[in-house]
Amino acid sequence: MNNLVTVDLGDRSYEIRLTAQTRFEEFLAAFRTDLRRTWAGRSCRKVMVVTDRMVEPLARVFADALASADFETRLIAVEPGEGSKSREGLNCLHDALIDFRADRHTTVLAVGGGVVGDLAGFAAATYARGLPLFMIPTSLLAQVDSAVGGKVAINHPKAKNILGAFHQPIGVWIDLSHLRSLPPRQLRCGLAEVVKHGVILDPDLFEFVERHVADLLALDPHALTRVVADSCRLKAGVVTRDEREETGLRAILNFGHTVGHAVEAVAGYGGDLPHGEAVAIGMVAEAELARRLGWVGPDLPARVAALCVALGLPIRAPGLSLDLVRTAMTLDKKNQAGRVRFVLPRRLGLVEVTDEVSDDLLNSVLEEVVRP
Numbered sequence: 001m002n003n004l005v006t007v008d009l010g011d012r013s014y015e016i017r018l019t020a021q022t023r024f025e026e027f028l029a030a031f032r033t034d035l036r037r038t039w040a041g042r043s044c045r046k047v048m049v050v051t052d053r054m055v056e057p058l059a060r061v062f063a064d065a066l067a068s069a070d071f072e073t074r075l076i077a078v079e080p081g082e083g084s085k086s087r088e089g090l091n092c093l094h095d096a097l098i099d100f101r102a103d104r105h106t107t108v109l110a111v112g113g114g115v116v117g118d119l120a121g122f123a124a125a126t127y128a129r130g131l132p133l134f135m136i137p138t139s140l141l142a143q144v145d146s147a148v149g150g151k152v153a154i155n156h157p158k159a160k161n162i163l164g165a166f167h168q169p170i171g172v173w174i175d176l177s178h179l180r181s182l183p184p185r186q187l188r189c190g191l192a193e194v195v196k197h198g199v200i201l202d203p204d205l206f207e208f209v210e211r212h213v214a215d216l217l218a219l220d221p222h223a224l225t226r227v228v229a230d231s232c233r234l235k236a237g238v239v240t241r242d243e244r245e246e247t248g249l250r251a252i253l254n255f256g257h258t259v260g261h262a263v264e265a266v267a268g269y270g271g272d273l274p275h276g277e278a279v280a281i282g283m284v285a286e287a288e289l290a291r292r293l294g295w296v297g298p299d300l301p302a303r304v305a306a307l308c309v310a311l312g313l314p315i316r317a318p319g320l321s322l323d324l325v326r327t328a329m330t331l332d333k334k335n336q337a338g339r340v341r342f343v344l345p346r347r348l349g350l351v352e353v354t355d356e357v358s359d360d361l362l363n364s365v366l367e368e369v370v371r372p
């Protein structure tokens with residue numbers, strides 16, 4: 001039986017379906033149901049499947065299932081990695097859509113991690129003023145985070161995710177068995193975002209992860225179902241109330257990301273520090289900022305750090321240049337009027353946006369992060 005999360009966005013609402021193992025009749029039925037909800041989808045006969053080479057075997061099975069259900073399908077596999085989320089990568093997809101004679105009734109099916117979802121999603125958003133997008137996120141990070149919420153983007157050589165759009169999918173299909181082939185390091189990165197959801201919104205989820213570290217790392221389906229479904233539900237709840245990052249609520253999802261993005265940028269995207277690891281470092285640093293502001297006691301940062309360590313995530317980035325991290329932070333597009341804004345915990349499950357962090361305080365915490 002599939003676990004359902006509804007992302008309630010009026011006429012752009014959609015279902016996230018979660019299964020331990022795909023049954024293709026169920027997938028096709030869900031796909032058709034979701035297509036029927038949109039004008040362009042109702043007459044869809046063509047599906048462009050976008051994936052990367054690592055995930056291609058998983059994607060091919062879905063493409064075959066669609067072909068056997070009389071959809072004309074084409075599959076395009078980009079190179080794995082952040083490098084594909086580029087203007088060149090986007091051109092490639094636009095070219096493939098033209099070759100396929102795609103029109104507004106062609107659905108884009110993104111099968112892969114966050115890179116594929118963001119890239120295929122942006123191609124879908126920009127081609128013919130918007131094609132229906134269906135997502136099958138295959139990395140844990142994509143399942144708990146990037147496939148929920150409708151943000152799609154590619155990178156500019158000078159700025160990550162700067163060329164983007166809001167383009168909600170018509171449906172999301174999550175198959176937990178896909179995680180079996182995911183490299184363990186990527187699994188741990190996805191768990192960092194789960195920890196984030198716990199800290200910002202849900203102490204029970206945080207405690208569940210604390211108690212089930214070994215089960216989660218061993219891909220126990222019950223433990224995974226709980227954390228993936230809860231994460232989707234929590235993120236969907238935020239997105240529903242602030243779809244376009246206008247009321248400020250969606251900003252709470254940036255906990256751990258102010259420091260995280262900066263250390264990730266300085267380490268080099270696609271380099272030594274994948275996003276989830278950078279977020280773990282960021283969450284520990286930002287929890288420490290909250291402690292030094294007197295917002296939380298020592299227990300909270302200690303628990304966040306201990307959980308990250310138990311999950312095999314780094315909590316420091318020794319050797320990074322403090323100056324570069326500071327510069328990266330002030331360039332972050334989320335700042336207003338030159339002040340670094342943070343999302344900091346008030347207690348487990350509650351965070352608040354603040355620009356009260358002084359330069360001295362920030363420097364002293366960052367010094368600990370980068371100390372060799």
Ligand SMILES: NC(=O)c1ccc[n+]([C@@H]2O[C@H](COP(=O)([O-])OP(=O)(O)OC[C@H]3O[C@@H](n4cnc5c(N)ncnc54)[C@H](O)[C@@H]3O)[C@@H](O)[C@H]2O)c1
Binds near residue numbers: 141161
């Ligand atoms: N749109 C959003 O709201 C949002 C949110 C968070 C992150 N993101 C973006 O997501 C991207 C990171 O996503 P990611 O961590 O999934 O990276 P990714 O897509 O690069 O996937 C990580 C690696 O795992 C491989 N992989 C994925 N699924 C696999 C599977 N089932 N089996 C084997 N290998 C598999 C991929 O080929 C890749 O090599 C970043 O570009 C980030 O900006 C977007």
Ligand SMILES: [Zn+2]
Binds near residue numbers: 145193257275279
């Ligand atoms: Zn993130």
